[in-house]
Amino acid sequence: xxxxxxxxxxxxxxxxxxxxxxxxxxxxxxxxxxxxxxxxxxxxxxxxxxxxxxxxxxxxxxxxxxxxxxxxxxxxxxxxxxxxxxxxxxxxxxxxxxxxxxxxxxxxxxxxxxxxxxxxxxxxxxxxxxxxxxxxxxxxxxxxxxxxxxxxxxxxxxxxxxxxxxxxxxxxxxxxxxxxxxxxxxxxxxxxxxxxxxxxxxxxxxxxxxxxxxxxxxxxxxxxxxxxxxxxxxxxxxxxxxxxxxxxxxxxxxxxxxxxxxxxxxxxxxxxxxxxxxxxxxxxxxxxxxxxxxxxxxxxxxxxxxxxxxxxxxxxxxxxxxxxxxxxxxxxxxxxxxxxxxxxxxxxxxx
Amino acid sequence: xxxxxxxxxxxxxxxxxxxxxxxxxxxxxxxxxxxxxxxxxxxxxxxxxxxxxxxxxxxxxxxxxxxxxxxxxxxxxxxxxxxxxxxxxxxxxxxxxxxxxxxxxxxxxxxxxxxxxxxxxxxxxxxxxxxxxxxxxxxxxxxxxxxxxxxxxxxxxxxxxxxxxxxxxxxxxxxxxxxxxxxxxxxxxxxxxxxxxxxxxxxxxxxxxxxxxxxxxxxxxxxxxxxxxxxxxxxxxxxxxxxxxxxxxxxxxxxxxxxxxxxxxxxxxxxxxxxxxxxxxxxxxxxxxxxxxxxxxxxxxxxxxxxxxxxxxxxxxxxxxxxxxxxxxxxxxxxxxxxxxxxxxxxxxxx
DNA sequence: CAAGCTTGCTCAATCGATGAAGCAATGTTG
DNA sequence: CAACATTGCTTCATCGATTGAGCAAGCTTG
Numbered sequence: 001x002x003x004x005x006x007x008x009x010x011x012x013x014x015x016x017x018x019x020x021x022x023x024x025x026x027x028x029x030x031x032x033x034x035x036x037x038x039x040x041x042x043x044x045x046x047x048x049x050x051x052x053x054x055x056x057x058x059x060x061x062x063x064x065x066x067x068x069x070x071x072x073x074x075x076x077x078x079x080x081x082x083x084x085x086x087x088x089x090x091x092x093x094x095x096x097x098x099x100x101x102x103x104x105x106x107x108x109x110x111x112x113x114x115x116x117x118x119x120x121x122x123x124x125x126x127x128x129x130x131x132x133x134x135x136x137x138x139x140x141x142x143x144x145x146x147x148x149x150x151x152x153x154x155x156x157x158x159x160x161x162x163x164x165x166x167x168x169x170x171x172x173x174x175x176x177x178x179x180x181x182x183x184x185x186x187x188x189x190x191x192x193x194x195x196x197x198x199x200x201x202x203x204x205x206x207x208x209x210x211x212x213x214x215x216x217x218x219x220x221x222x223x224x225x226x227x228x229x230x231x232x233x234x235x236x237x238x239x240x241x242x243x244x245x246x247x248x249x250x251x252x253x254x255x256x257x258x259x260x261x262x263x264x265x266x267x268x269x270x271x272x273x274x275x276x277x278x279x280x281x282x283x284x285x286x287x288x289x290x291x292x293x294x295x296x297x298x299x300x301x302x303x304x305x306x307x308x309x310x311x312x313x314x315x316x317x318x319x320x321x322x323x324x325x326x327x328x329x330x331x332x333x334x335x336x337x338x339x340x341x342x343x344x345x346x347x348x349x350x351x
Numbered sequence: 352x353x354x355x356x357x358x359x360x361x362x363x364x365x366x367x368x369x370x371x372x373x374x375x376x377x378x379x380x381x382x383x384x385x386x387x388x389x390x391x392x393x394x395x396x397x398x399x400x401x402x403x404x405x406x407x408x409x410x411x412x413x414x415x416x417x418x419x420x421x422x423x424x425x426x427x428x429x430x431x432x433x434x435x436x437x438x439x440x441x442x443x444x445x446x447x448x449x450x451x452x453x454x455x456x457x458x459x460x461x462x463x464x465x466x467x468x469x470x471x472x473x474x475x476x477x478x479x480x481x482x483x484x485x486x487x488x489x490x491x492x493x494x495x496x497x498x499x500x501x502x503x504x505x506x507x508x509x510x511x512x513x514x515x516x517x518x519x520x521x522x523x524x525x526x527x528x529x530x531x532x533x534x535x536x537x538x539x540x541x542x543x544x545x546x547x548x549x550x551x552x553x554x555x556x557x558x559x560x561x562x563x564x565x566x567x568x569x570x571x572x573x574x575x576x577x578x579x580x581x582x583x584x585x586x587x588x589x590x591x592x593x594x595x596x597x598x599x600x601x602x603x604x605x606x607x608x609x610x611x612x613x614x615x616x617x618x619x620x621x622x623x624x625x626x627x628x629x630x631x632x633x634x635x636x637x638x639x640x641x642x643x644x645x646x647x648x649x650x651x652x653x654x655x656x657x658x659x660x661x662x663x664x665x666x667x668x669x670x671x672x673x674x675x676x677x678x679x680x681x682x683x684x685x686x687x688x689x690x691x692x693x694x695x696x697x698x699x700x701x702x
Numbered sequence: 703c704a705a706g707c708t709t710g711c712t713c714a715a716t717c718g719a720t721g722a723a724g725c726a727a728t729g730t731t732g
Numbered sequence: 733c734a735a736c737a738t739t740g741c742t743t744c745a746t747c748g749a750t751t752g753a754g755c756a757a758g759c760t761t762g
Contacts (some may be wrong), residue, residue, distance in 0.1 A: 010501050012718055023742050028719055038721085039740055056499025061476040062422075063718030066413040066747045081441050087432035094459055103473055105456060108445055122454055125412040148407025150361050237644070263645065270648035293588070294614065297621035298649040363748055374712050379749055389751085390710055414748030417717045707760070716750080723745105729738070 011055045019055070020048050027052075031059065065127060074102045074320075075123035076132040076156075077142075079111045080235075083263045085290050085307060089134060089156070092313045100317070102129075111235065113138045117145060124149045130320055132156055137204070139163070156316055159205050164324040166315045166332065168307045170206045173334035174213030174289060177305050178259055180336060181287045182221060184303070185257045188285060194218055194225045195257040195285075196247070198240050199265025202232040207261060210289055214259055229255070240268025248276075257285035263292045266302075291337055306335045362406045370406070371399050378403075382410065416478060425453045425671075426474035427483040427507075428493075430462045431586075434614045436641050436658060440485060440507070443664045451668070453480075462586065464489045468496060475500045481671055483507055488555070490514070507667055510556050515675040517666045517683065519658045521557045524685035525564030525640060528656050529610055531687060532638045533572060535654070536608045539636060545569055545576045546608040546636075547598070549591050550616025553583040558612060561640055565610055580606070591619030599627075608636035614643045617653075642688055657686045 013027040020027065022044060029038040030048040051057075065071050074097050078086050090106050097104035105123060109115040116133070120142045123131055131153045133142045139160030146153040147162065159165035178195065186192050197214050200207035211230065218225045233243035240260070248254065254276065260266045266288045276282045288295070291306035311332045319325065364378040371378065373395060380389040381399040402408075416422050425448050429437050441457050448455035456474060460466040467484070471493045474482055482504045484493045490511030497504040498513065510516035529546065537543050548565050551558030562581065569576045584594035591611070599605065605627065611617045617639045627633050639646070642657035662683045670676065 010718095013720095014718075024718085025720070025743080026741065029721085032720085034721085039738085041740065044740085056496075056501075058472065058475045058500040060417070060478065060718050061473075062413045062417040062478055063747090064476075064720080066411070066417055066718080066749095067720045068747085071413075081432055081438035082435060084433060087438065090432050091459055091461070095461075103477075104458065106458070107455065108442055110442070110446075121409065122412075124409045125415075126454075127411065127413055145407075149409040150407075267644050267648065270645070274648060292645060293618050294621070294643060295645050295649065297618065297625060298646065364750095365748075375748085376713080376750075377711065380751085383750080385751090390708085392710065395710085411748050414717090415750075417719095417748080418750045419717085703762105705761090707758105709756105709758080711755090711757105713752105713754075715752090718747105720746080721744100724743075725741090727739085727741100729736100731736080732734095 010060070011052075011057045012060065013057075016048060016051050016055065016057060019051050020044070022048070031057070032064075071127040071129055072102050073123075073126060073128040074104055074130050074132070075120075075126070075128035076104065076106045076134055077109050077116055077119050077123075077136065078106060079109060079135040079137075080264070081108055083290065084292050085263070085309065086134065088309045089313060092309060093132070093316075096313060096317055100321075109136075111135075111137055113141070117141055120145050124151050130154065132316060133160070133163075134158075136160070139165070152320075154316055154319060156312060157206070159329050161328075164319050165329045166312050166319075167206065167329060168312070168334050169331040170209035170289075170334075171213040171216075173305045173307075173336070174210035174259070175217045176213075176334075176336050177287045177289060177303060178214045178217035179221075180303050180338075181257045181259060181285050182217065182223070184285045184301075188283075189256050192221055192223050193256045194223050194229055195259050196244075196255040197230045197259045197261065198233070198244065198269055199235060199261030200232050201234055202230075207232055210259075210261060232261075235262055235264055237264050237268035237271065240265040241272045242268075244269065244272040254282060255284055258287070260286065260288045261290075263288060263290045263295065266290075266292075266295070296337065300338065304337045306337045308332050308334060361411070362403075362408045363411065364408075367399060367402050367406065367408060370402050371395070373399070382408070383415075422478040422480055423453050424474075424477060424479040425455055425481050425483070426471075426477070426479035427455065427457045427485055428460050428467055428470050428474075428487065429457060430460060430486040430488075431615070432459055434641065435643050436614070436660065437485065439660045440664060443660060444483070444667075447664060447668055451672075460487075462486075462488055464492070468492060471496050475502050481505065483667060484511070484514075485509075487511070490516070503671075505667055505670060507663060508557070510680050512679075515670050516680045517663050517670075518557065518680060519663070520682040520684050521560035521640075522564040522567075524656045524658075524687070525561035525610070526568045527564075527685075527687050528638045528640060528654060529565045529568035530572075531654050531689075532608050532610060532636050533568060533574070535636045535652075539634075540607050543572055543574050544607045545574050545580055546610050547595075547606040548581045548610045548612065549584070549595065549620055550586060550612030551583050552585055553581075558583055561610075561612060583612075586613055586615055588615050588619035588622065591616040592623045593619075595620065595623040605633060606635055609638070611637065611639045612641075614639060614641045614646065617641075617643075617646070647688065651689070655688045657688045659683050659685060 013024045016027045017024040026040055027048050029035045030045045035045050076093055094104045107119045109119050116136055131146050133139050133155050135157040136142055139155045140162050143153050143160055143162035153163045155163050155165035159167050231243040233239040260269050287303040289305045291304045315330050364375045367378045368375040377391055378399050380386045381396045386396050427444055445455045458470045460470050467487055482497050484490050484506050486508040487493055490506045491513045494504050494511055494513035504514045506514050506516040510518050582594040584590040611620050638654040640656045642655045666681050
């Protein structure tokens, strides 16, 4: 173990300059690759390079960034790491940032508006050039903080009014999913009965849009949707579980189908279902707005909406590189993925 | 949209000093809370505070950290965000770091040793006080880079020889899981037949240890394990799928049970299984070294090993705060979680 | 009322890297 | 060989925040 000593004093360009018998600015130009323009001899450059390696020199970014104008830092806040959707957003974001010579800083804010703001402020302090607020609970507060500090920002997944936003076409995706579920329900039970909507926050834009699609799909088939069928109980698994339990103490008949608003809510729905099934067999039609490959493989009867992460992240970098587009909100289409992987054009789903 | 202008010049303490008709050092001490010790009047402090808010002042961390000795930055690299294990490690790490007044920087390196090193170097440049290498492909190279730069480091999930390591007790967990699977296989098929091991890299410590447990569990029941039953084909889902396809072209009899080395490999196994089932029903006994709540809820026949993330991350912070422990490698016990949530002491599993 | 203390600030050096400006030594040209 | 160009460096100011040292004005005390 070589860790005991605590943090040793780090080697600086001055140390190297002394060792090489030269000046700090020569060392600096060699180590940042600008030595040819600065007419440093190859000989000296090689000596410095060798010394740097020997001494384990590492650039002090703090000092370097302080001096330079552009930070090359790009920040992202993300609500959770507990699902594949945000996971793939972060992986792709980091990848694309790095391939553009940017250093990505990502932090997870647990859907906590206070933490979101704190994290945004921290990133601004670290001089990020851009801040991408993913699924932010209060995107506009974040935008305000960014604007006040002269940092450009961008909303992903959940829209705001003060920065360009890139989101899924939640309305269409939800309507399509609802149609499919109603269709599946009819095949299974021989009747069109209203679904239950579980999960999400009534206050967030995506949930509101998905609810609109959910409502419209019922409406177009002439199905009356009771108000108590909408359980926007938040995103946590336990909340979905509890909300369903409470609903069922009031209602006698268990629902024949459910629209679940995220994979994490699906977790709650499934654990509630498991308890229900202890009494009697019970197989409601299930759909989830969000996609998880393991769910797709394990239960081909669960319909899922897959959001187009590559297009969304690409759109974000387009704005970063080429400026905002005409629309304040870019809507990216989603794809309905049956558990079995079959994909039908939605217009035929109920035909 | 207020983003068009590009990044405005950021407000500094000098700007505020000018506006307040005072000195930069007064402003600095007010904004970092040390103004009482520096005998600044409450009146001036309030004026500065108000101005800072008005002007949207944000501390320049680069400058601040350059001047101070401690950076309060703590770095973590993590292989992937595509599973709940690493996801929960990162969430908990960020949480615990923040509650200790540290700023967490996390980056995902896709199991790519080059990217791991590059990311480590970047974090060192950003002056992290500690670097936690999670599931690193080449932990010792990272430790070397850290040591050369005087940065303390720590291995999580996969051990190294140059820094303290915190890992799961892979051997015991794997042996227990294998026992359970063999037991389940006997119940199902009335005979003890060897399992297939799928996923992971033969070169990594965890896979090696799990294989050892896998072997020993077979051995203690006197089951001969053919060499071709071990498919350490890497972690990606497609690789597991392909490896199984290839194995099956050689072998006539499909395996009756499989030990899958990660949830991402499970994805590949399940997609292979789906194709197999097109021909005839086929229900091998399945177990996975790693835990996913949706898998647990969707298929109660899949046995899973849950690693103890809270204890692991806690152990990491113990070392950071109180120095390394006597053991170079801390092994944290795992828990065998039946799909149905039932937990049996493993010694009775086969009794 | 002089000596000393307290209050409320300011000054200036510093952290490490950067790059414009400058300078000495050599090489080239008319 | 003087005038000029080129090569290969060094010097120094700078980025923004921090902090030890210092200083002037007011207050207290013997």
